[in-house]
Amino acid sequence: MHELIRDITLCILFAWMLGLLAHFFRQPLILAYLIAGFVIGPFGLKWVESQQSIGIISELGLIFMLFMIGLEIDLKKIVRAGPVILFAAGSQLAGGMLLGLLLFASIGASIAGGFDAVYLSVACALSSTVIIVKLLYEKHELDTLPGRVTLGVLVLQDVFAILFLAVQPSLGNLQTGVFLLSIGRVAALVATALALSRYVLPWLFHRIARTPELVLLGALAWCFLIGEIAEQLQLSREMGSLVAGVSLSTFPYALDVTAKVTTLRDFFITLFFVALGMTIPIPNLSVIGLALLIAFFTVASRVATTFLPLYLMKQGLRASLLPAINLAQISEFSLVVIQTGVLAGHIQTATASAVSFAFVLLAVLSTFVLARSDALSRRAIATLKRLGLRDLDHVHAADGAGPGAARRIVLLGFYRAASALVAEIERQNVALLEQITVVDFNPMVFRTLADRGVHVIYGDISHVDTLQHAGIGAAEIVILSVPDALLKGATNQRLVRHVRALNPGTKIVATADLLADVGELYAAGADYVTVPRLSDAHELFCVIEAAQQQLLDDKRAELDARLGERREVLP
Incomplete structure (x- = not known):
């Protein structure tokens, strides 16, 4: 017990120190947390070596992160999403998954065993909500057309991730009956959570709204209750915490709950990424090669699955390019998916390490690229026009x-x-x-x-x-x-x-x-x-x-x- 407290102390201390450096150099904080974990973990200074501590820290952080992701998923926005956003998100996810499966399955010798190709395809299909929203907010672009398309795709990516986490425990025995049983369990869990959040929780929270401690405690109790129900349904606590967050996002006190849980979220998300950093080994050439391939594929697939569909829907070169640029990185949710695959024994640790390195690489690059996306899109548009692609101004000229x-x-x-x-x-x-x-x-x-x-x-x-x-x-x-x-x-x-x-x-x-x-x-x-x-x-x-x-x-x-x-x- 005392060892766990010491390990958490080291995690927070190094996360804070490296977070300060990341802030001063305008780098993503997630990157600092991963590096902090690597430095103090078994492959660094070896100050934290207990696998039990690492496992507990990681699971707690993962549960809270998924709970907060669920709280921030706006189901109403999904319902109101226009056909352009729905088609763009569908083509990006389906196209990204298909291209990923073709690529990673074709190099099966270097990722042999398990479901590496499936997990890699899912990981590369998801983009970083944390990085994108932060940078678009700072650039005042959240309410522009490319910004709205980007956000719509991100929301539907989160929904896709929820569905994947639902069937993930059954990947080892993915028969039709097993698959339908998993979907049925998820449907039962979601229906129960939504019904309680609609008809029971508002009544309870209305009576404790003036007592902040009880609001916070009630939100945490709800998170762990639905997580435990999910565990009993042979899903996972992580899946349950995500459903708990989504169900709370629909009821009247969602904003109040989110505000009160935010501090805890930041604390445990920090622990999750630090713990994830502890699992990253010193890379060998094969891991670095796979990480570079993953990074290159992620960028290239965004052009093929985001730019092309939007352009074919006559959104113009600029409004088609910017979402593709915005989405060209790997999601923190991808790290969650990969980590669940490692814990389930579906993929190798080397594969998870390669994804982590690719995430770090793209996080750094996208920070610089998104800050200059407008200038980059202008240059790209000029090049595309020279190659013969027509923009909407061609219609007017005609x-x-x-x-x-x-x-x-x-x-x-x-x-x-x-x-x-x-x-x-x-x-x-x-x-x-x-x-x-x-x-x-x-x-x-x-x-x-x-x-x-x-x-x-x-x-x-x-x-x-x-x-x-x-x-x-x-x-x-x-x-x-x-x-x-x-x-x-x-x-x-x-x-x-x-x-x-x-x-x-x-x-x-x-x-x-x-x-x-x-x-x-x-x-x-x-x-x-x-x-x-x-x-x-x-x-x-x-x-x-x-x-x-x-x-x-x-x-x-x-x-x-x-x-x-x-x-x-x-x-």
Whole structure:
């Protein structure tokens, strides 16, 4: 017992120290935890050698990590996912699995025995939710079309992982009857958990909502209860903890539970990855070779199974490339799958080590690549066009829409402010739409505006040739409504300078994120600068006044009436 406490102390201490280094050098924390485990484990300094300690630490961490992954799976988002996301996710998973099985089975001599090819295919088909969401959040790209496609694929990957973990214990005897029995056990477990979380847990949590200790204790009790039920059904505690999390994600107190369990999650997830690092041996040449093959295959398969389907669905080169770039790494969930395979005796330790090394390699590379994904996609698009692949702008060129077709008013970039402006014009002066040109590279915006009869040009506004093609030289008014935080490859100030150089006499309306930007935009050549926070402040002040005068219901009714009249492109 004292040895276990000492081992946990070493795990947390080294995880913290190496985590600090990873933070300063902007590397994934998971990488630091894996290295910490390797350093203090049996293959490093040998400060932690007890297999029992490593096993207990790993299992506890795995249970909590799967519980939290389940809590963060939004079933409603899966139901609402559009056909593009569903088809992209389906093709990525099915295509990735098929290509993986073909590749890894063909090199069976180097991964002989067990179900190595199956586990490797599953591991390579999954992408890292932790790394992707963190980087997309920092880049303000979660709510862009490529960001939404990426997140949709990640959610459905998690669902696929749940199904695989359901049948994983039966892989050694995968007969039709055994498979159906496993699915039946999972269905019974899920149905029981969902029924209790819908009809029993809300009643209980409502009565303890004001006692945080009981909320936390209740969530943990639920996690271990469903885990134990799963164990009795011959599934696994890990599978049960995942189902426990998913079932809790659907009930009213999910956010409160998630907030209270987050601290424990971080603690035990750290322990899991440190324990996983302890199992990584010093690699030999065959392990390194397999790890490089896994990494190369993962990147190449994302191009084949993500880029190509999206491109064939006419999403444009950019919206097809970025999800493929975003998803080009191995998931922390892949490490979970591989670890369960090792514990079940389905795969060799060398295979697990190769996957861990490939995960580390791709985690480091993707941190740098995702930070520069926009610039990389631009270069790739230029190359793909030279190779003959057509983008959505080809459609417009074929229709004869060019500089001569430009209108008096040009909207450079189309996001929510521009969507609201178009809806307002439709409501107040629909004839004005005939004088507007919209320039943007969102394929959904392109198709929706074209269907409504609005003149739209598909293109990247950060390129001067796109501005020339849009007819900026003949425009009377140019509106830049997208804030700098959401612009890719450009800023409002740079766009103002480009527009002013192309058309010295046009009226330019720009948008400022910061008050300090206003003067710089005027100096660059803008005629008027909008500051969204000022209009937001005025609206909030009116709401406060209405609330003080007991007129908030009237204010809300007025807003509801205004919203009911609008048909926005980006709701």
